[in-house]
Structures are given as C-alpha cells and as structure tokens.
Amino acid sequence: MDRTWAVVAVLLVFATGCQSEKPGQARSKLTLSGASTLAPLMSEVARRFEAQNPGVRVDVQMGGSSRGVMDARQGLADIGMVSRDLKPDESDLDAHPVARDGICIILHQSNPVASLTDEQIVSIFTGKITAWKEVGGADKPIVVVNKAEGRSTLELFLHHFKLKNSEIKAQAVIGDNQQGIKTVENSPESIGYVSIGAAEFAAKHGKPLKLLPMAGVEATLDNLRNGSFPLARTLHLVTKKGQQDELALKFISFAQSPEAHDLVEKQYFIPLGK
Amino acid sequence: MISWRSSTSSRWGSDALLLWGLRGTALVSTAVVVLIALFVARESFPLLHTVAPLRLLTDGSWNPLEGAYNLAPMLVGTLLVSAGAVLISAPLGIASAIFCHFYAPPLIARGYRVIIELLAGIPSVVYGLWGLVVIVPLLGQIRPLGTSVLAGSLILALMILPTMVVVADASFARVPREYLQAAASLGLSKWTTVRSVVIPAARRGLITGALLQTGRAVGETMAVLMVCGNVVQMPARLTDPVRTLTANIALEMAYAMGDHRAALFTSGLVLFLMIFAIVACAELVNRERSNA
Amino acid sequence: MREPGPRGADRLATVAFWAVAVLVVALFAWLVGDVLRHGFSHVSLSFLSAEPEDAGRAGGIAPIIVSTLIIVAICMAVAVPLGLGTAILLSEFLPVSSRQGRFVRRSLDVLASVPSVVFGLFGNAVFCQRLGLGFSLLSGGLTLACMVLPFFTRTAEEGLRAVPREYREAAAALGLSQTGTLAHVLLPAAMPGLLAGFILAVTRSLAETAALIFTSGYVARMPESLFESGRTLSVHIYDLAMNVSGGEGMAYASALVLMVLLIVLNRSATWLSRRWSTQKGVAS
Numbered sequence: 001m002d003r004t005w006a007v008v009a010v011l012l013v014f015a016t017g018c019q020s021e022k023p024g025q026a027r028s029k030l031t032l033s034g035a036s037t038l039a040p041l042m043s044e045v046a047r048r049f050e051a052q053n054p055g056v057r058v059d060v061q062m063g064g065s066s067r068g069v070m071d072a073r074q075g076l077a078d079i080g081m082v083s084r085d086l087k088p089d090e091s092d093l094d095a096h097p098v099a100r101d102g103i104c105i106i107l108h109q110s111n112p113v114a115s116l117t118d119e120q121i122v123s124i125f126t127g128k129i130t131a132w133k134e135v136g137g138a139d140k141p142i143v144v145v146n147k148a149e150g151r152s153t154l155e156l157f158l159h160h161f162k163l164k165n166s167e168i169k170a171q172a173v174i175g176d177n178q179q180g181i182k183t184v185e186n187s188p189e190s191i192g193y194v195s196i197g198a199a200e201f202a203a204k205h206g207k208p209l210k211l212l213p214m215a216g217v218e219a220t221l222d223n224l225r226n227g228s229f230p231l232a233r234t235l236h237l238v239t240k241k242g243q244q245d246e247l248a249l250k251f252i253s254f255a256q257s258p259e260a261h262d263l264v265e266k267q268y269f270i271p272l273g274k
Numbered sequence: 275m276i277s278w279r280s281s282t283s284s285r286w287g288s289d290a291l292l293l294w295g296l297r298g299t300a301l302v303s304t305a306v307v308v309l310i311a312l313f314v315a316r317e318s319f320p321l322l323h324t325v326a327p328l329r330l331l332t333d334g335s336w337n338p339l340e341g342a343y344n345l346a347p348m349l350v351g352t353l354l355v356s357a358g359a360v361l362i363s364a365p366l367g368i369a370s371a372i373f374c375h376f377y378a379p380p381l382i383a384r385g386y387r388v389i390i391e392l393l394a395g396i397p398s399v400v401y402g403l404w405g406l407v408v409i410v411p412l413l414g415q416i417r418p419l420g421t422s423v424l425a426g427s428l429i430l431a432l433m434i435l436p437t438m439v440v441v442a443d444a445s446f447a448r449v450p451r452e453y454l455q456a457a458a459s460l461g462l463s464k465w466t467t468v469r470s471v472v473i474p475a476a477r478r479g480l481i482t483g484a485l486l487q488t489g490r491a492v493g494e495t496m497a498v499l500m501v502c503g504n505v506v507q508m509p510a511r512l513t514d515p516v517r518t519l520t521a522n523i524a525l526e527m528a529y530a531m532g533d534h535r536a537a538l539f540t541s542g543l544v545l546f547l548m549i550f551a552i553v554a555c556a557e558l559v560n561r562e563r564s565n566a
Numbered sequence: 567m568r569e570p571g572p573r574g575a576d577r578l579a580t581v582a583f584w585a586v587a588v589l590v591v592a593l594f595a596w597l598v599g600d601v602l603r604h605g606f607s608h609v610s611l612s613f614l615s616a617e618p619e620d621a622g623r624a625g626g627i628a629p630i631i632v633s634t635l636i637i638v639a640i641c642m643a644v645a646v647p648l649g650l651g652t653a654i655l656l657s658e659f660l661p662v663s664s665r666q667g668r669f670v671r672r673s674l675d676v677l678a679s680v681p682s683v684v685f686g687l688f689g690n691a692v693f694c695q696r697l698g699l700g701f702s703l704l705s706g707g708l709t710l711a712c713m714v715l716p717f718f719t720r721t722a723e724e725g726l727r728a729v730p731r732e733y734r735e736a737a738a739a740l741g742l743s744q745t746g747t748l749a750h751v752l753l754p755a756a757m758p759g760l761l762a763g764f765i766l767a768v769t770r771s772l773a774e775t776a777a778l779i780f781t782s783g784y785v786a787r788m789p790e791s792l793f794e795s796g797r798t799l800s801v802h803i804y805d806l807a808m809n810v811s812g813g814e815g816m817a818y819a820s821a822l823v824l825m826v827l828l829i830v831l832n833r834s835a836t837w838l839s840r841r842w843s844t845q846k847g848v849a850s
Contacts, residue, residue: 029794031700040621059785059795061701066529076700143418148504149339150529166337171515172419173504175525175809178621182811186411189418207811289744296659299651303719304670306712307677310688317691369586377583386587391836393594395828397773399800400821403807404597407814432593439590465579493681495776496800500808520683520776527687527780542684553679 030247033061034068034081035152036176037101037195038235041267042081045255048263052254056247062176065152069093072238078248080238083195084152094243095236096252098260099269102196102232103153103160104219106181108188109208113137118215122161124191127169132189145183145192146170152233153177157193160231185209196224200268224270235269314543321536330540336506338526338534345541347508351423351516352545354509355498356491358427359434364484366431367438372468374439375446387443394436402500405429410501417513421503424512429497434487441486445479446472478559485556489549495520519545598825605822608815614823618786621810622802627820629788633703633796634772636789637782640707641771645715646764653722654748678716682776685713689781701795706782710771718767725759726752758838765835769828775800799824 032042039062046058061077068080069090086095105121107113113136116124123129124142133139146168147154158165172190174180177198184190185207196211196219203209211219215230223229237252254260261271325343333344370390374383409428414420449472457467473480495518503515504525517525519541530538616626652670660667689709699705729752737747753760775798783795784805797805803820806813 031795057787057790057794059783059787061784061795063528066531070529070531074695076694141418146505148525149337150526164337164340166335166340166342170505171503172421173506173515173517173525178809178811182809183419185811187414187419202811292745292748293659296651296655299648300655300670303648303652303715304673306715307673307680309692310677310680310684310712313688313691314684317687366586366590369583370590373583373587377580378587386591389591389594392829392832395769395773395825395832396597397775397800397824397828399773399775399803399807400601400825401597403803403814403817403821404600406807407817408596408600432597435590463573463576465576468579489679493679493683495681495683496804500804520681523683523687524776524779527690539687542681542687545681546679546684549679549681550676553675 028056028247030056030058030079030251031061031071031077032058032079032081032237033063033071033077034238035065035083035235036062036178037083037153037198038081038098038237039176040198040201041099041235041264041269042237042255044263044266045260046251048260049251049254053250058251064148064150064175065155066150068238072240075240078239078243078245079252082152082236082238084156084233084236086236086238090238092241093238094241095238096256097234097236097272098252098255099197099235099264099271100224100232101235101269102219102224102229103156103193104196104199104214104231105191105193105212106184106199106209107191107212108184109210110188111137111210113212115213115216118161122163125161125163125169126167140189143172143187143190144168144170145172145174145180145190147180147193148173148175151175153193153195156231156233181207181209196221196229197268204268221268221270234272314539314546317539318536318543321533321540324533325537330537336522338530338537341533343533343537345519345537345544347506348517348519348522348541349544350508351502352492352518352520352548354423355426355430355502355516355518356488356494358423358512359430359491360484360488362427362431363435363438363487364480367435367483368442368473368480370435370439371442371446372472374443376464376468376472390436390439394440396433398433398494398496399500401429401433402497405497405501413513419503419515421501421515422513423502423509423516425501426498426516426518427512429501430491430494433494433497434491437490438483438487441483442476442480445476445483448479449475482556482560485552485559489552489556492552493520493545493549495524499524601818601821601825604815605818605820608819609822613819617788618802618816621813622786622806622816623810623812624816627799627802627816627823629786630797630799630802630820631823633782633789634798636703636792636796637707637710637778637798638768638771640704640792641710641714642764642768644708644711645718645767648711649715649718649767650722650760652719653726656719657723657726658744658748658752674716674719677712678720680713682713682774685709685777686780688712689777694781699793701781701783701785702793703782703789703796704792706778706796706798707792709777709781710774713774713777714767714770717770718763721763721766722756722760725756725763728759729755758841762835762839765831765838769831769835772798772824772828772831773800774798775804779804799827 039060043060046060050056050058065082065084068082071077072080072093086093116135120135125144129135130142132142149165172183174183177194180192180194181198181202184192199209199211213219217223217229224232237255239248264271330343330345333342335342336344336347374386378386405425410420410425413422413425453471453475457471498518499521504517504521505515506517509516523538523542527538613626615628617629618627619625656667656670689705693699693705693708694701733751733755737751778798778801784797785795786797789796799820803817806817
C-alpha cells in the first residue's frame with residue numbers, strides 16, 4: 001500500500017535526519033545526566049538558568065556518576081554530573097567543580113546508637129556484626145543498605161574504608177540517594193550511607209533520619225567547610241574535552257558562579273570559593 | 275483467501291505496487307526479531323574474548339567492576355521467584371476456572387469472568403507499587419526489610435493469576451460434552467467428575483498455560499525490581515533478598531561499559547533463550563495434544 | 567453404579583472451590599481497593615492538568631499524560647502500517663501452509679516472547695545510540711512499536727481471515743482490483759476486529775515500563791518535540807514508588823488514572839469484537 005511506503009519513508013527520513021544533528025547541539029536544549037547526588041541541585045540551577053535565558057530548556061537525568069561519564073563521552077548528554085574526582089582513565093573529559101559534599105552514615109531516628117567507630121562500620125558492612133545490640137543498640141538485626149555499582153558514593157565509601165564491593169554483605173541494594181533515604185526512613189533497623197547534602201535535606205524536611213559522626217567528627221556543613229570531616233568529596237560537572245557548545249559552557253559557569261551559591265546551600269552542599 | 279499469489283493474473287498496476295508494498299512490510303516485521311537477535315548476540319560477543327563462558331557460572335561473585343561475572347546467583351533468583359509464582363498461581367488459577375465452570379451459578383460465573391478479564395489488564399508496575407507499599411512492610415514484620423524471594427513470588431503469582439484463570443477456563447471449555455454426560459450417566463459426583471474426568475482431559479491445555487505463564491514470570495522486570503531487594507546472592511531462605519536477571523539488567527544497564535555491558539547483554543541473551551525454551555516446550559505439549 | 571465415595575469429599579470440594587474463588591476476589595479487591603482509596607483523594611481536574619512539583623509529590627501529571635499519549639501515538643503509527651501490511655500479506659496472499667508464511671509467523675511468535683528488558687537493551691543500542699536519537703519520545707515509541715507488532719499483526723490477521731469468502735468472491739465477480747477489494751470490501755468488513763486489535767495493542771503499550779526506562783528516559787516536563795525525553799504514566803509510578811519518599815500517594819493516583827484508562831480501552835475492545843462477531847453472523 002502506498003500509504004505504508006509513505007509512512008516508512010517519512011520515518012526513515014526522520015531517523016537519518018537525526019543522525020547528522022545530535023540533539024542538544026546548536027539547539028536551545030541541554031541534557032545533563034549522572035550522579036543522583038547532583039541531580040536535585042542541578043534541577044534547581046537549571047530552573048533558574050531557564051528563567052534567565054528564555055527559550056532554553058535544560059533536562060536533568062539521573063543514573064549514577066559512571067553514567068554521567070559515559071553519556072558525556074558518547075554525546076547522549078551535553079554535561080555529565082559526577083560526584084567524585086575524575087579518574088586517570090577519564091582524561092578525555094574536563095571536570096568543572098561546582099560544590100563540596102561529604103558522605104555520611106545514616107540511621108533511623110529511633111535508633112539509640114549515636115556513633116560508630118570506623119572498625120564497627122567495617123564490621124557491620126562486611127557482615128561480622130549483625131545485631132544492633134553488639135554496638136550498643138536494641139536487640140534487633142542490622143539491615144545493611146548498600147549502593148549499586150557505578151555509583152561514586154559506593155566507590156568513595158569503599159575506598160575510604162579500604163573495602164571491596166565483594167566483601168560487603170548487604171540486605172538491600174539501592175540506586176539513587178533518594179532511594180537509600182527512603183529505605184532507611186522506612187526501616188528502623190537499617191543502616192546506609194548517602195551524600196551529606198541529601199541526608200541533611202531530608203532530615204531538615206522532617207524525615208526520621210539521623211546522620212552519624214565519622215571518626216568522631218560530626219557530619220555537619222561546618223566540619224565539611226573546615227576540612228575536618230574525613231569523607232569529603234567535590235561534585236563536578238564534566239564535559240568532553242573540546243566541548244565547544246556555547247550553551248553548555250554558559251550553563252557551567254552559571255552553576256559555578258556566586259549567583260548559584262544560594263541554591264547550592266539550599267541543598268546543604270558547600271559552594272566553592274567559600 | 276482467493277489465490278492472488280501471482281500478481282501477473284491481475285490487470286491492475288496498482289496491485290503489483292500493493293503486493294510489493296505488503297512484502298516490504300512483512301520483510302520489516304520479520305527483520306525486527308532478526309535484528310534484535312543479531313544485536314544482542316553482537317553486543318555479547320566481546321565478553322567471550324576476555325571471559326571464558328564457564329566463568330559466567332564459576333566466578334566468585336557478580337562484581338563486574340572487579341572482573342567477576344558470575345550469573346549463577348541471579349539465575350537462581352529468577353528461577354526461584356518464577357517457580358514460586360507459578361506454584362502459587364497455577365493451583366489457584368485452575369481452581370478458579372473449575373469454580374467458574376462447575377460450581378458457580380451462571381450469573382456469578384459471568385461476573386467472575388468479567389472481573390478476571392479486567393484484572394488481567396493491570397500493569398506490572400502497579401503490582402510492584404502495591405507489593406512495595408503493602409506486602410513488603412507486612413513481610414518486614416517477619417524479617418526486615420521484607421524485600422525477598424517470597425515477596426517476589428507472591429506479587430508475581432498475583433500478576434499471572436488472571437491469565438492462568440483465562441487459559442484454564444478455555445481448556446475446560448474444550449473438554450468434550452460427551453465426557454461430562456458420560457460421567458453424569460455413571461452417577462459420578464461433581465468432585466469425582468472434575469477430579470477424574472475433566473482435569474485429565476484438560477491436562478495438556480493446563481500444562482501449556484502454566485508453561486506460558488512461567489515464561490512470562492521469567493521475563494518480568496518491574497515487579498521483581500521493586501520488591502526483591504536486588505542483592506546479588508544465593509538465597510538461603512525464602513525471606514532473603516535476591517536479584518533476578520531482569521532486574522540486574524535494569525539496574526546496571528545505564529552505566530555499564532565494556533565487558534560489564536557485554537555481560538549484561540549476555541544475560542539478556544540467556545534470558546531470551548530460557549523463555550524461548552519454555553515457550554517451545556509449551557508448544558510441544560500443545561501439539562502433542564492435537565495429535566493424540 | 568453409584569461411585570462409592572463419602573458425600574463429605576464432594577461437599578469439601580465445593581467449599582474449597584468457593585473458598586478459592588472468594589480468596590482470589592478478595593486479594594484483588596484489596597489491591598484495587600488500596601489504589602482507589604489512596605489514589606482517589608489526589609485525583610482531580612487540576613491533577614490531570616498541572617505539572618508535577620516537588621519531585622512529583624505535589625502538583626499533577628499533565629506533562630506525563632502528554633508524553634504517554636505521544637509515545638503511544640508513535641508506537642501505533644509505526645506498528646499499524648507494518649502489522650496491517652504483514653497481516654494482509656499473510657491472510658490474502660499466502661496460503662496457510664506456505665513456507666514464507668510460516669517463517670513470518672514464526673519470527674513474530676519469537677518476537678512476542680522477547681522479554682521487555684531485552685527490548686530496552688535493543689532500543690537503547692539501536693534507537694538511542696546507533697540512530698542518535700538519544701533519550702527521546704521517538705526512541706521510546708519505536709521500541710514499543712517493536713513490542714506490540716506481533717500482537718497487532720496476529721489480531722489483524724485473524725480479523726481479516728474472519729471475513730467471509732463470499733465477500734472476496736463477490737468483489738472478484740465485480741471486477742475489482744486487489745487494491746480495490748482490500749480498500750472497499752475487506753478492510754471495512756474487518757474493521758471492528760482490526761479496531762479491537764488496535765485498542766488491545768494500545769493497552770499493551772500503556773502498561774510497558776522496562777523498555778521505556780532506557781529509551782525515553784525519566785524527564786517529567788512537558789515535551790516540546792519528539793526528540794525530547796519524557797516519562798509515561800507507568801514510568802512515573804515506578805519513580806514515585808521507588809525513589810521519592812512520600813511519593814506513594816501520587817503513585818497510587820497515577821496508577822488509578824492508568825487503570826481507569828486501561829479499563830475503558832479494554833471494555834471498548836470487547837464491545838467492538840462482540841459487534842464484529844455478530845456482524846459476521848448478520849452478513850450472509
């Protein structure tokens with residue numbers, strides 16, 4: 001039927017037409033993808049950027065730091081969000097820091113345990129300690145919540161405690177920070193680790209969480225600022241080396257500028273330069 | 275169908291165009307599955323260069339970032355959750371269909387069938403939502419967190435139940451009237467008739483249906499992703515969390531690179547072959563029936 | 567010849583079967599009841615017409631409904647011509663036992679058993695990356711088209727085969743071309759069956775989630791072009807349930823909207839196919 005051919009032909013034209021023009025370049029649209037830690041902040045920055053630049057649209061997708069790296073490399077995203085430093089084999093990308101954050105252990109608010117030593121944390125996550133009463137809590141089993149691979153929060157956690165992912169014995173595996181927070185807030189026996197910014201945000205918005213100090217240092221923004229908190233990290237926006245897209249670079253400098261600092265602080269991160 | 279095969283018999287030019295257009299669409303339709311098979315196979319091949327296939331079952335664990343690619347825990351997870359689901363829903367589904375055919379008054383039977391038909395259309399993500407919000411916390415009372423093999427099997431069972439009922443219903447409808455009449459003339463009670471006449475007569479259809487639903491359970495992603503806990507381990511108890519092959523692909527696909535990505539495509543291939551085998555078995559059983 | 571068996575066994579069986587029936591209905595009443603109960607309070611006209619706020623915990627689902635409709639439209643726009651063309655070829659031009667016909671049917675059967683997550687892999691590799699479409703409504707729609715193709719083709723073929731022989735003979739006697747017969751006789755006659763198949767394919771695509779997560783993405787904003795990412799109702803439900811704490815209420819509300827939509831579609835399909843079978847009887 002001629003109709004069939006016409007439809008198929010139109011679709012083929014569409015498909016081949018898009019091959020030459022990568023979406024996002026030379027159009028007023030930006031795509032960011034990557035770490036769930038950065039996503040809420042970037043969504044807010046995107047909104048303000050759109051308000052200041054009418055006709056521009058910025059989309060933010062999550063998926064983890066590794067995805068941010070991959071999407072930036074393959075052009076699936078204009079800017080990648082990575083919640084760690086770039087690795088040596090990622091030298092084909094440029095990193096633009098936008099904020100400082102940390103990683104902390106979170107417990108349910110009702111859990112009487114107030115702090116854990118590094119050794120206790122390692123033992124809990126490797127399954128050597130399995131009941132809360134062994135660390136001064138109630139007589140309940142510990143539910144360990146681990147992050148899925150590809151998340152830089154996981155990588156940094158493992159690196160800091162000198163663990164390998166295969167050594168961790170978890171009862172639940174989650175992806176984004178928000179999922180981790182949701183799991184811990186629904187289950188009083190659980191223990192997990194997330195970005196300090198995400199945890200603070202949740203706690204200040206009424207979620208029944210508490211952030212544990214690490215190695216005796218409280219997980220507060222002040223301690224991040226003065227560098228005393230042991231597990232700190234820099235959040236980056238990454239682009240492919242030689243990324244010429246004006247819009248992407250404009251967005252990045254906007255995100256790094258003092259204009260965006262209040263947004264950074266609202267998410268309980270530390271703006272750079274302060 | 276009138277024999278139109280030879281377009282030379284038609285004196286209309288537009289007909290020749292029509293035939294070629296139709297052949298084109300059929301070509302594209304057939305090409306899709308071939309493309310999928312080729313693509314998945316191709317993306318899996320890189321793995322074979324660096325990882326011997328046996329390692330997919332013998333490596334220490336599934337930790338792609340450390341170079342370990344053992345699929346076994348997830349295979350076991352898939353099998354356990356699916357088997358559990360079918361073991362729960364098949365008896366319930368068959369019993370419901372028996373109820374419709376033999377025990378329910380016509381009005382109730384009709385209403386029941388309408389309800390089942392509507393339920394067959396509930397999307398898997400809604401089952402997952404309900405499972406996550408209702409069933410998982412309930413199971414969490416027994417053992418935190420509640421996300422487990424059991425949760426997965428229960429929710430999947432619920433999901434495939436309506437279709438099981440429909441298939442069983444159809445099988446029972448095909449049981450020849452004469453059988454029932456003969457049983458009645460012998461004075462058999464209803465339960466005896468059902469047990470010794472109807473079920474054996476419908477057996478092949480029931481088995482086919484159960485196999486097809488197993489295939490569906492194996493291929494299910496969303497519901498198990500939401501309620502099984504996603505921990506890669508060999509479950510020791512029903513209340514242990516697991517990760518199925520499907521959930522594994524969904525979780526890691528977004529950021530997998532190189533060998534890891536190839537491993538995921540390989541597990542996709544394995545998944546597809548499993549389902550294909552199950553469906554082929556179902557067809558064999560079905561064909562046996564019509565030959566018998 | 568009375569079957570020697572305690573009446574008790576029979577009575578027990580009756581009780582058991584009624585119990586199972588009640589149990590099944592009760593379980594689903596629980597599920598549907600929960601969706602109704604928790605979702606109803608959030609559903610309103612503003613819910614259907616507003617943008618989501620606060621990660622979806624507040625506001626509405628308007629952009630999501632729009633994205634869903636666009637993806638389904640793309641899906642059917644591709645699946646219907648392909649499926650209908652294939653069905654016509656199978657039904658009108660190839661004898662049932664032809665090798666070509668069997669091959670086509672076999673490949674469609676195999677396609678129907680591919681799990682949805684593999685479609686997601688395929689869609690991501692081919693549409694998003696190879697064809698450069700990225701995360702877009704277009705990628706999602708095309709992937710879904712591959713998924714519903716076998717179902718629609720099968721139903722369309724059945725619909726065409728059901729048109730009585732006499733119609734074709736009459737058309738041939740009148741000297742109509744094949745194209746003419748198709749356009750003026752067969753397709754109109756098979757229309758209720760075809761429509762029913764169309765609607766069922768739509769319900770299938772509405773329920774799909776896994777294949778879309780990797781192809782059309784998660785963005786919950788009003789799409790402005792086919793090349794933009796967008797999320798469907800089912801993906802929205804998934805995100806709210808898994809990632810957004812406190813998102814259950816809105817997830818239930820979205821689920822309610824989705825289920826109502828599906829029920830309406832399902833009922834229309836049943837009504838249409840019933841009309842189709844009575845029409846068959848009338849046409850003589």
